[in-house]
Each structure stands twice: as structure tokens, then as C-alpha cells.
Amino acid sequence: MNSKEKKYRHELKYLISASQMELLKMRVAPFMQLDSHVGESGKYIIRSLYFDDYNNRCFYENENGVDPREKFRIRIYNHSSERISLECKRKERGKTLKTSVIISKELATQLMEGKVVEDIESLPPLVRKMIIQIQTLRLRPATIVEYERIPYIYKNGNVRVTFDTNVSSTSDYKTFWDEHLPKRPIMPVGMHLLEVKFDEYLPDYIYHALNINNLQLTAYSKFYLCRKYTLNTLRRNL
Secondary structure, three states: OOEEEOOOEEEEEEEEEHHHHHHHHHHHOOOOEEOOOOOOOOOEEEEEEEEEOOOOHHHHHHHHOOOOEEEEEEEEEOOEEEEEEEEEEEEEOOEEEEEEEEEOHHHHHHHHHOOOOOOHHHOOHHHHHHHHHHHHOOOEEEEEEEEEEEEEEEOOOOEEEEEEEEEEEEOOHHHOOOOOOOOEEOOOOOEEEEEEEEOOOOOHHHHHHHOHHHOEEOOOOHHHHHHHHHHHHHHHHO
16 A cells, blocks of 8 residues: 655635536636546546544534544545545645545455454554544444546646536445445536646636636535435435
8 A cells, every 4th residue: 555645735616517517628628638547538437435423523514614624535436446545635724635545445345344454553644544533433434426527637736627527426335336336416407516626826827718707616525415415315204
């Protein structure tokens, strides 16, 4: 297992329509290139299993804008378990820090099931931190979030512009490794998510190409939207 840590970055999110997405893709294409991982389809599928405690702390901290706040997730791409990433996203002072480490499927399953992990001291710090929270805060799997991502990159400023479509969710974490799993759409019909991420600055020509001032900024994450749907469903069934 090897770890990778990034510095705090700006992360802006916007609700956009299908027509806006197609227009914005055409407008950024002259300045940015598609991520090399997309393949022939021009996109890839992201599936993340998010964790929360029994008091739904991560959900309510997101809803109330608590600063700082953190959440853990296990992530795979294109339904494949060949590359499994354990990640912690920390939100602080309007910026985001993502810390990640590649883990085995065996370890990922142990974390999901809350099982005792042997030889903890030999594990990367991020894994040890999560195990401590599983033991002390009763952190457990909360929701699976899946979506298709069309990612554009620009080297200067480490800029990423991503279009996330078909955002869907399920609370049945045991289906995480299945290629096809029963899930429900989360976004309003015809709406998608635009994310703009960068380090110190966003080049003016990308800013103007995206026409950011006229877009609908949202503070809520895909995790929050999916958890909100699940919690509302549980409340209605009580």
C-alpha cells in the first residue's frame, strides 16, 4: 500500500442542466484536455462507499456547515476492485484536503464490516485513523454513491473541471463489489453536477468559459444529497 496526500484546494460545485453541460463542455474543450483515464467513452464510473457514525455526524456537519469537518470513503472505478482507494476528505475554511491510500480488497472488506484488523501499527496512518474512529465513534458504512464523470484537466493551477451525471445511491453496502447494484437516482430530472477544483488560482479564460457567475452554486456534496434521501425515506417509514 502506498499513500498520496494533496494540499488544500478550492472546490466549487454547481447544479447544471443537460443543455448547460453540453455547452460548457464545448466551451472548455479549447483550453482543457480530457483526463487520460477516461478511455474511449470519454468518461469513467466512480463508486464510493461513504461512512458515518450512529448519530449521523458527518451528515449533520455537512448540513450545518461545520468547519472543519471530515468524512471517510472507499472508492473504486468502473466497477473494478483492481484499484481500491481509502480516502478522507477534510473541509476547512472553504477549501478541501483529500488524503488517500491504496488498500487491498481484504482490508476494505474488514473496514466495511468493522472487523478487528491485525497488526494495526504496520498500516498507513490514514487507515489507523479510520480504525480508531470505527472503534471509538462506531463509524460504519452509510451510503454508496455512484455516478459517471467526464473530467477535464489543465496543468497550470492544477485545475480539474468535471461533469458528473447519473448520480445514484443505495444504502446496501453489501452490494459494493457487485458490477450491477440496485440504486435510485438522486438528482432532479435533467440536472447534473459541475465541479471546479483548483489550487491557488483559476485562469481567467476558464472562469469566463464556464460563465460561473450565472450558474447555481451549491454547498451540498453528493454524499449529503444521497444521505438526505436515505434519511428522509427512513423517517417516512417510521
